[in-house]
Amino acid sequence: MSEKRRGKIRERGRGKVEGRRGKEEEWGKQGKGDGGDGRKEGVGEGGGGGKGEEGREEKRTNDSREEENDWTEGEDRTDGRTRSPNDWDGAKGQGDKYVKERILALRVENPGQYQNVSVVRTNSMKYIPNYFEKGQLSKMFFLFPDPHFKEKNHRRRVISPHLLDEYAYALCIGGIIYTITDVEELGEWMKACLEGHPMFEAVRDEELEADPVVKLLSSATEEGQKVARNGGQTFQAVYKRVVPSL
Numbered sequence: 217m218s219e220k221r222r223g224k225i226r227e228r229g230r231g232k233v234e235g236r237r238g239k240e241e242e243w244g245k246q247g248k249g250d251g252g253d254g255r256k257e258g259v260g261e262g263g264g265g266g267k268g269e270e271g272r273e274e275k276r277t278n279d280s281r282e283e284e285n286d287w288t289e290g291e292d293r294t295d296g297r298t299r300s301p302n303d304w305d306g307a308k309g310q311g312d313k314y315v316k317e318r319i320l321a322l323r324v325e326n327p328g329q330y331q332n333v334s335v336v337r338t339n340s341m342k343y344i345p346n347y348f349e350k351g352q353l354s355k356m357f358f359l360f361p362d363p364h365f366k367e368k369n370h371r372r373r374v375i376s377p378h379l380l381d382e383y384a385y386a387l388c389i390g391g392i393i394y395t396i397t398d399v400e401e402l403g404e405w406m407k408a409c410l411e412g413h414p415m416f417e418a419v420r421d422e423e424l425e426a427d428p429v430v431k432l433l434s435s436a437t438e439e440g441q442k443v444a445r446n447g448g449q450t451f452q453a454v455y456k457r458v459v460p461s462l
Contacts, residue, residue: 319333345385345386351385351388352386353388355393356393356394358393359394359433359437359439360396360437360439361397363402365401375405375406376409381415384413384416389458390457390458391457392455393453393457394433394454395452395453396450396453397450397451398439399451400449403450407451415457416457417458418453418455430454
């Protein structure tokens with residue numbers, strides 16, 4: 217083969233290599249730009265990674281945040297407590313600060329009185345046995361508690377079969393649980409839980425009429441007054457602690 221022929225072959229080969237390199241560079245730019253996003257979207261829509269994975273991660277994060285918010289809300293609405301040797305009141309929300317100020321004002325207005333009242337913000341759904349002895353309480357109040365509408369959060373409701381065991385421990389025989397809500401479904405839930413527990417029975421109508429506390433359930437709290445102003449309906453369940461029949 218002549219030298220001239222060899223030179224043409226080398227030039228042709230060099231041209232092919234350079235052309236291939238140019239295409240690879242072009243493909244690389246597309247991959248970093250539109251092509252990269254395209255791959256992400258393609259894989260994501262196909263169910264693998266990319267934006268699909270980011271979307272799932274974001275959903276998991278939102279679910280976790282929602283779970284945390286639900287739990288916080290649930291705790292806030294059952295944490296604050298007004299405590300005396302015989303009575304216990306579950307203040308809700310940030311009400312513990314208001315209750316403290318109210319107690320101090322009452323003590324100033326009435327020297328020597330209201331010394332057996334206090335409020336503690338804690339997780340009462342967990343620690344009631346740490347605060348009260350067996351049979352120490354005569355009354356417990358659950359006034360307009362958080363309804364926790366989502367079914368997965370029903371376990372956080374302040375009236376449940378498990379928590380009724382705790383309340384039965386703290387209540388003396390004959391002690392009373394007062395509950396009220398403006399949510400009909402929650403009212404039915406609380407009544408069903410109390411009705412199905414062996415250590416509680418419904419207070420008779422004549423006893424309810426004679427109990428001055430019952431008349432105050434719907435009007436003694438800001439939430440109750442708000443419901444009344446809006447013409448809302450309330451649902452009460454009042455049950456007594458009893459000795460279970462064998």
